[in-house]
Each structure stands twice: as C-alpha cells, then as structure tokens.
Amino acid sequence: xxxxxxxxxxxxxxxxxxxxxxxxxxxxxxxxxxxxxxxxxxxxxxxxxxxxxxxxxxxxxxxxxxxxxxxxxxxxxxxxxxxxxxxxxxxxxxxxxxxxxxxxxxxxxxxxxxxxxxxxxxxxxxxxxxxxxxxxxxxxxxxxxxxxxxxxxxxxxxxxxxxxxxxxxxxxxxxxxxxxxxxxxxxxxxxxxxxxxxxxxxxxxxxxxxxxxxxxxxxxxxxxxxxxxxxxxxxxxxxxxxxxxxxxxxxxxxxxxxxxxxxxxxxxxxxxxxxxxxxxxxxxxxxxxxxx
Amino acid sequence: xxxxxxxxxxxxxxxxxxxxxxxxxxxxxxxxxxxxxxxxxxxxxxxxxxxxxxxxxxxxxxxxxxxxxxxxxxxxxxxxxxxxxxxxxxxxxxxxxxxxxxxxxxxxxxxxxxxxxxxxxxxxxxxxxxxxxxxxxxxxxxxxxxxxxxxxxxxxxxxxxxxxxxxxxxxxxxxxxxxxxxxxxxxxxxxxxxxxxxxxxxxxxxxxxxxxxxxxxxxxxxxxxxxxxxxxxxxxxxxxxxxxxxxxxxxxxxxxxxxxxxxxxxx
Numbered sequence: 001x002x003x004x005x006x007x008x009x010x011x012x013x014x015x016x017x018x019x020x021x022x023x024x025x026x027x028x029x030x031x032x033x034x035x036x037x038x039x040x041x042x043x044x045x046x047x048x049x050x051x052x053x054x055x056x057x058x059x060x061x062x063x064x065x066x067x068x069x070x071x072x073x074x075x076x077x078x079x080x081x082x083x084x085x086x087x088x089x090x091x092x093x094x095x096x097x098x099x100x101x102x103x104x105x106x107x108x109x110x111x112x113x114x115x116x117x118x119x120x121x122x123x124x125x126x127x128x129x130x131x132x133x134x135x136x137x138x139x140x141x142x143x144x145x146x147x148x149x150x151x152x153x154x155x156x157x158x159x160x161x162x163x164x165x166x167x168x169x170x171x172x173x174x175x176x177x178x179x180x181x182x183x184x185x186x187x188x189x190x191x192x193x194x195x196x197x198x199x200x201x202x203x204x205x206x207x208x209x210x211x212x213x214x215x216x217x218x219x220x221x222x223x224x225x226x227x228x229x230x231x232x233x234x235x236x237x238x239x240x241x242x243x244x245x246x247x248x249x250x251x252x253x254x255x256x257x258x259x260x261x262x263x264x265x266x267x268x269x270x271x272x273x274x275x276x277x278x279x280x281x282x283x284x285x286x287x288x289x290x291x292x
Numbered sequence: 293x294x295x296x297x298x299x300x301x302x303x304x305x306x307x308x309x310x311x312x313x314x315x316x317x318x319x320x321x322x323x324x325x326x327x328x329x330x331x332x333x334x335x336x337x338x339x340x341x342x343x344x345x346x347x348x349x350x351x352x353x354x355x356x357x358x359x360x361x362x363x364x365x366x367x368x369x370x371x372x373x374x375x376x377x378x379x380x381x382x383x384x385x386x387x388x389x390x391x392x393x394x395x396x397x398x399x400x401x402x403x404x405x406x407x408x409x410x411x412x413x414x415x416x417x418x419x420x421x422x423x424x425x426x427x428x429x430x431x432x433x434x435x436x437x438x439x440x441x442x443x444x445x446x447x448x449x450x451x452x453x454x455x456x457x458x459x460x461x462x463x464x465x466x467x468x469x470x471x472x473x474x475x476x477x478x479x480x481x482x483x484x485x486x487x488x489x490x491x492x493x494x495x496x497x498x499x500x501x502x503x504x505x506x507x508x509x510x511x512x513x514x515x516x517x518x519x520x521x522x523x524x525x526x527x528x529x530x531x532x533x534x535x536x537x538x539x540x541x542x543x544x545x546x547x548x549x550x551x552x553x554x555x556x557x558x559x
Contacts, residue, residue, distance in 0.1 A: 164401060164408055171391045171402040178389035178446075181348060182453060183377025183406035 002135040007257040008250070013142040014211075015249020016149025021204035022229040022241035023156060024197030030173040030236050031193045033092075034084060037099040039201065040223015041106035044216050046072045046202020047209035048110055051119055061124045068202055076198025080191040088190075103220070110216045118213040125210070145207045152203060153242060156196075160238065169193060173236070228268035232275050233282050240284030295324030298457055298489045299345065299381075304359035304369065306337075306344050308352065314340045316513040317359070322457065327483050327490045329500035329521065331534055332510035338493040339386060341510070342459045345491075346383035347373040363457070377406050380456030384449075386493075387465060388442040392435035396426055399434050399445055403452025412452065419448035422478055440471045447475070451482065457489045458482075464496045472496065476503050497534035501525045509534070 021043060028036050036042075049071050053064035083102060087095050129140035160166040171179045172189045180186055201223075208222055229248050233240025248268050256264035275282060299322040306315040315337050322328050330338050343349045344356050347368075356369040368376055391399050400419055404412045420427040423444040429437060434445060443463060450458055463479065464472040480503045483490050494500035501507055507524045509517040517530070524530050 164404060167394065167398050167401050168405055168408075170394060170398075171405075174391040174393050175389050177348070177351065178385055178391065179402065179405075180351060180373045181346065181377075181383045181385050181389070182403055182449065183374060183382070184402060185374050185405070 003257065005136050006138065007253045009136075009138050009146070010142055011250035011253025012246065013145035013149065013249070014253060015246035016153065017145055017204045017207055017245070018225060018229050018249050019242040019245025020149050020152055020200050021223070022226050022233070022245050023153070023238060024200040025226045025230055026233075026236065026238055026241040027169075027193040028197050029230075030238070031169060032084070032088075032190045034095050035092075035099065036197065037096065038103035038106060039197075039226050040220035041103045041110070042072070042076070042198055042201035043205030043208065043223050044110055044214075044219035045075065045106060045205070046198070047205035047214045047219055048114055048216075049202070050206045051114075051121060051209070051214055054124070055119075055122055065206070068206065069199055072198040072202035073195045074198075076195035077191050079198070080194035084190070084194065085187065088187075107216055107220055114216065116216060118215045118218070120213055121210055141207070141210050145211065148203060148207055152200065156200075165192070225268050228272035228275075231272055231282055234285030235282065237282070237284035240282055243283065295326065298322050298324045298326075298364065299491075300360075300362040301341075301345070302360045302362065304344060304361060305357050306340050306349065306354055307357045308349075308354040310355075314354075314513050315344065318510070318513070318515055319359075320508050320515060320518070322489060322491055323506075324489055325483070325487060326505045327480070327492060327503055329492045329494055329497075329504035329507045330510060331494060331497045331500060331507060331530075334495075336510040337513040338510055339461055340513075342383055342461055342491070342493055344369065345376075345457075346381055346459055347371050347376040348383060348385075377453065380454065381459065382406075382450045382453045382455040382457075383459040384446050384461060384463070386461035388439065388446055390434040390437070390442050390445055392433070394434055395431050396434055396437065396441075396445060397430040400426075400449050400452050403449040406453050415452045415454070419451055422451070422482065423448050439466055440468070440475075443467060443471075443475055444478075447478070447482075451486075455488055457491070460490060460492045462493055462495060464494060464499060472499055476500075479503060497530070501530075501535075 021039070025036055025039050028034050046068060050064055050068040053059050053067055054061055059067065079102070083098060084095070087098060125140040125144055127140065129143045131138040131143055160170060168179070168184045169189050169192065171184055172186050176186060205219055208219065212218055225248065229244040230241050232247060233242070233244025248271065251267055251271065252264050255267045301318060301320045303317045303319050304315055305313060305317060307313050318337070318341055330341065332338050340349070340354070343352070343354070345361060349355060350370070350372060360367050361369040363379060363381060368379065391402060394402070397416070400416060401412065404410070404415070425441055426444055426448060429441060434442065437445065447460070447463065460479065463475055467475065476499050479490065479492065482488055492500050492504065501521045501524055504521040507519065507521050508515050509530065517524070519527065525535070
C-alpha cells in the first residue's frame with residue numbers, strides 16, 4: 001500500500017509536469033495549427049538558462065527563476081516573430097521542417113555551449129518540503145513538482161477562462177476570420193502563444209532537470225513525450241492535454257514500479273500507437289458542434 | 293438628411309490572387325448617420341466590396357488594385373484589419389460566424405478586442421438591452437444557440453466594439469420572416485439611438501429598402517443603379533428584379549420572366 005501511494009504521488013507530480021509542458025504545445029497548435037517539434041529543446045533551453053543563472057552566475061534562486069521565465073517568454077516571442085511568421089499561410093510540411101530545423105539547431109547550440117554531460121542544480125529545495133508519512137517518503141523534488149504543476153495549471157486555466165486576452169486567444173483558435181473581423185490582433189495572439197509555450201516549457205524543463213539532472217539529450221527526449229500526451233488527450237484540447245499528461249505520468253510511474261523500469265520509458269509510445277488505432281482524435285479531441 | 297461623408301469609395305478594382313478581377317470600378321458614398329443598403333444577386337461583388345472596406349480581403353489574397361477608399365478623409369484601402377477595426381469600421385460576416393466553443397458572453401467580450409483593457413460592462417448591458425434573448429443564454433455555449441440567437445449575437449458582438457461604421461453582410465440569411473423583421477427593426481434602432489452609420493448588404497431587398505436611406509444595386513462587379521431608398525422602392529426595374537412584384541402586382545407569366553432576363557442585362 002505504501003509503495004502504491006508512493007508511485008501514485010510520483011506519477012501525479014510527473015504527470016502535472018507533462019501536462020504543463022503539453023499545455024504549451026496544444027496552445028500553439030490550437031491558435032496557429034503549427035506542430036512544434038522543438039518542444040523538448042525549448043524545455044532544455046529553459047533548464048540550461050536556469051542552470052547558467054543559478055549555478056554559474058550565482059544569482060539567488062528566486063531571481064534566477066524569474067529571469068529564466070522572462071528569458072524563455074521572450075525567446076518564444078522571438079521565435080514566432082522571426083521564424084514562424086514568414087511561414088504563415090505556407091503548407092504544413094514547411095512549418096514542420098522549420099520546427100525540426102529549429103530543434104536540431106538548438107540541440108547543437110546547447111551541446112556546443114554546455115557539452116553532453118549531466119549537470120546538476122545546486123541543492124536549493126528546503127528539506128521541509130519532504131513528506132514523511134510512516135513508510136511513505138516523498139522527496140522534496142516531487143512535492144515541488146506537484147505544487148508548481150498545479151499552481152501554473154490553475155493560473156493558466158483562470159487566464160484562459162476569465163481574462164480578455166485569454167478569451168481573444170480562444171476566439172482565434174475557434175474562428176480566425178471572425179476574430180479578424182472584430183479586430184483581434186491575430187499575429188499578436190500567435191506570438192503570445194509561442195511566448196507562453198516557451199514559458200511553460202522552461203518551467204517543466206527546470207523541474208524535470210531537478211529530478212533527472214540536466215542533459216540536452218535527456219530533456220529533448222522527454223520533450224518527445226508531449227506527443228503521446230497530446231494525442232491521448234486530443235491535439236486541440238487544453239483539458240485533454242492536462243488529463244493526458246496526468247495519465248501518462250501515472251502510467252510511467254506504475255509501469256516502472258510494478259512491471260519493469262525498462263518498460264517505463266516506452267509505455268507512453270505504446271499508448272500513443274494504441275490510441276491512434278482506436279481513437280485517433282484522442283479522449284477530448286474536438287467534437288464538432290454541428291447545427292443542422 | 294445630408295450628413296458628412298463618412299466613407300468614400302472611389303472607383304476601386306479588386307483582384308484576388310493577382311488574376312481574378314471581382315470589382316471593376318465601384319464607387320459609393322456613405323454619409324454619417326445613414327443606413328445604406330447594397331443590393332445585388334449572388335456573385336455580384338457585394339461581399340467583396342464590404343471586405344475591401346474592412347480589410348478582410350488581405351487574408352483571402354485579395355487586393356484593391358485601383359482607386360481609393362477614404363474613411364473620414366483618410367485613405368484606408370489595403371490596410372490590415374487590425375488597423376481598420378481600430379478606426380471604428382466593424383464588419384459582421386456573412387453566415388453568423390460565431391465562436392462555437394465560447395459562451396455567449398465570451399463571444400460578446402471578443403468584441404472588445406479593439407479597446408483591450410477598457411471597461412465593458414456598460415456595453416454588455418447595452419447589447420442585452422437590444423437583444424434580451426441573449427441575456428437568458430449568456431452562459432450557453434454559442435455552438436448550441438439557434439440561428440436567430442446567433443444573428444443577434446454577432447450583431448451584438450460588433451456593437452461591443454463601438455463601431456462608427458457597421459458593415460452587415462446578409463443579416464437575414466436563413467432566418468424566419470418574423471425574425472428577419474425583428475432583426476431589421478433592431479438594426480434601425482441601433483442606427484437611430486447609437487448614431488451609428490450602417491451599410492447593409494442584402495438579398496432581401498424588400499426589408500433592406502424599408503429601413504435604408506440610400507441604396508446601391510450591384511451587378512457583375514459594378515454599381516448599376518443608385519438612388520434614395522424611396523426612389524429605388526418605386527423604380528420599376530428594382531420592383532421586378534429584386535422586390536419580386538411585377539408592375540401590375542400580378543404573377544408573372546413565363547414569357548415575362550424571359551423578357552426580364554433580357555432586360556436585366558441592360559440594367
């Protein structure tokens with residue numbers, strides 16, 4: 001029973017992180033129909049910026065975190081403005097090749113600057129975060145992942161539900177010509193969704209970096225897991241991305257705990273193939289509202 | 293009533309994808325406080341004219357190649373929709389382009405995009421005052437609303453933007469006759485109470501000419517007739533071709549229909 005609870009909490013924390021990063025992926029896809037293959041690299045960039053600021057530049061942790069957030073937000077903005085915008089209206093394949101190219105470029109740059117070794121953050125999580133409940137021992141990283149994941153998911157949920165800018169973003173995803181006719185700044189919405197994607201990728205990249213250590217290859221392969229997550233949830237559903245993330249996180253954790261740790265890494269892709277076979281639009285893929 | 297000129301379209305040509313010419317020299321004038329209706333059959337270029345004004349040609353790869361569109365004396369042809377909407381020109385698209393997955397109230401809030409960050413509660417109240425049906429449905433997902441509610445919704449949404457010039461594309465499309473009447477009465481009220489200038493594109497010439505002050509008739513990308521709505525209503529050609537009543541008011545025989553086809557080409 002303790003073992004089960006332990007796995008449950010680990011899986012949930014992991015799941016919230018996947019959900020958070022998938023949120024960025026889905027937002028870009030929803031607003032501009034772009035599949036971002038540089039997702040894992042955005043996570044790695046966030047993790048490395050934080051590493052450089054906290055460990056090497058020696059900034060206080062909180063300040064380093066805030067600067068990383070600002071930096072990755074700006075990076076997303078710049079990516080959209082200089083790389084994606086000229087391709088608006090081009091065929092899907094061009095856009096995919098572009099994001100693939102960006103992914104390889106970033107990976108190369110990160111390898112060039114930071115090398116292929118596994119780096120570690122200085123230990124900054126307070127011991128008080130560790131939860132000790134009889135035989136259950138949840139390391140502080142997982143508690144932090146849990147809190148950060150939930151906090152940002154709620155924040156973004158409120159942003160999309162109630163803020164005007166969030167509603168404009170949803171309107172663009174819903175009906176672009178109509179949004180244009182009302183003066184919604186569609187290009188700004190695209191840029192904003194890339195910026196937010198950069199931000200959430202950085203957050204989940206940092207926390208995953210704390211859990212697994214920071215390594216370019218590691219983080220970009222975790223980035224690939226966004227595909228099983230969003231395909232399980234439905235490519236264009238933010239709620240689906242969150243649930244998909246949690247399911248994949250739990251699945252990984254339980255598979256690793258009860259079956260085999262080597263199966264753990266591939267279980268998401270088995271789910272991916274299975275979902276594509278039986279429910280290609282995912283759990284919450286768009287159910288078109290049809291009026292007759 | 294002779295107000296100031298709000299919008300002046302001067303001999304514009306519109307070309308899609310650099311080769312398909314749709315408008316061939318359209319000129320028209322909209323004066324402040326007027327309702328101007330633009331009539332014509334399918335494919336005459338009415339919607340393209342509206343899109344040329346609102347800047348929505350651009351995403352469809354269309355361009356104003358000749359002539360000019362002046363709004364309050366400033367040239368606005370080929371500006372982006374973001375700029376044009378911020379000048380106060382709002383187009384209500386044809387066919388009720390609601391945001392399906394947003395609630396009614398959220399749909400209305402998208403109308404505040406041109407003045408982001410300003411308070412909007414008063415405008416919401418105003419829209420609910422004109423369209424009480426929307427108030428009852430404000431938390432419903434727009435995709436599940438009826439056609440009539442949606443038409444009210446998209447007009448209300450445009451009102452949220454404080455339009456100086458409101459362009460309505462076929463507000464009567466697919467609505468029951470009684471509902472059409474209601475919508476047009478509200479359009480008229482908006483014109484009178486909000487001092488908004490309106491341009492209405494319609495197939496339902498009868499309704500449109502009842503509320504309009506001035507009318508234009510388009511065919512094949514050209515304006516073929518213009519006059520005050522009063523005069524147009526009494527014009528025998530308009531009566532036959534658009535209002536559907538022959539000069540005598542009786543049903544037409546097949547022979548007459550053929551004759552009218554021939555005559556229409558000359559119009």
